[in-house]
Amino acid sequence: DAKTTQPPSMDCAEGRAANLPCNHSTISGNEYVYWYRQIHSQGPQYIIHGLKNNETNEMASLIITEDRKSSTLILPHATLRDTAVYYCIVIEGKLIFGQGTELSVKP
Amino acid sequence: GAVVSQHPSRVICKSGTSVKIECRSLDFQATTMFWYRQFPKQSLMLMATSNEGSKATYEQGVEKDKFLINHASLTLSTLTVTSAHPEDSSFYICSARESGGIETQYFGPGTRLLVL
Numbered sequence: 040d041a042k043t044t045q046p047p048s049m050d051c052a053e054g055r056a057a058n059l060p061c062n063h064s065t066i067s068g069n070e071y072v073y074w075y076r077q078i079h080s081q082g083p084q085y086i087i088h089g090l091k092n093n094e095t096n097e098m099a100s101l102i103i104t105e106d107r108k109s110s111t112l113i114l115p116h117a118t119l120r121d122t123a124v125y126y127c128i129v130i131e132g133k134l135i136f137g138q139g140t141e142l143s144v145k146p
Numbered sequence: 147g148a149v150v151s152q153h154p155s156r157v158i159c160k161s162g163t164s165v166k167i168e169c170r171s172l173d174f175q176a177t178t179m180f181w182y183r184q185f186p187k188q189s190l191m192l193m194a195t196s197n198e199g200s201k202a203t204y205e206q207g208v209e210k211d212k213f214l215i216n217h218a219s220l221t222l223s224t225l226t227v228t229s230a231h232p233e234d235s236s237f238y239i240c241s242a243r244e245s246g247g248i249e250t251q252y253f254g255p256g257t258r259l260l261v262l
Contacts, residue, residue, distance in 0.1 A: 071249060082150075082239045082253035083190070126189075130249045133180060134241070136190040 042066065042129045048141040051121075057114040059140050061127030064108045071130045072103060074112050076123040077139075083126065086112065117144045148174050150242050152254035159230055160262055167225045167257045169240030175220035176242035180251065181213070184237040196223045220245065230261040 044062040051057040071090050075083040087101045094101045100113040126139040149172040159165050177198050182190040194204045194215055202215035214226040227234055237258050241251040
């Protein structure tokens, strides 16, 4: 079973920041948090990952709480093309996908 | 970023035939590749882990004699669905993890299989 909990769906207005939460209360000290997204009928796309520190790349920012029990993926300026299912995954040597959050970016 | 390809992108076959799907890492070497299956409106389900030069490790409930996996080189893994039946119709996706790298996996675009 996936070790993470995410809301099933979220809406975001185009141009605004999308903040996607994830709970991983049973995460252990050496496990990374990974985020992927899947646009309809495509393979998942890697977004970002982190261990303890906050991370930022050209796609998104990842904020991890100090106790590492939750994290937030931030898309700073969401576009219509960001509409997808977003998966938060705690690595267990292999990626086990939960149900993810279906993000709808609306005009 | 790392690129993974799959071939074919879609295939239609008759019940009882076998179908082979290829997964290639184009710009990196992958000691480990993974095969997933996804049914409509469901999440990805891991089927098996494929290690170069050794036998694949199958997840519980996945029939190893039905889903044959070969990982003969550091850039190629194949999944063969043997004696396919309509219930095998699904979206099959592979991923690859770079040799010596951390855990990041890169996914192929998927293969849609329809068994008539």
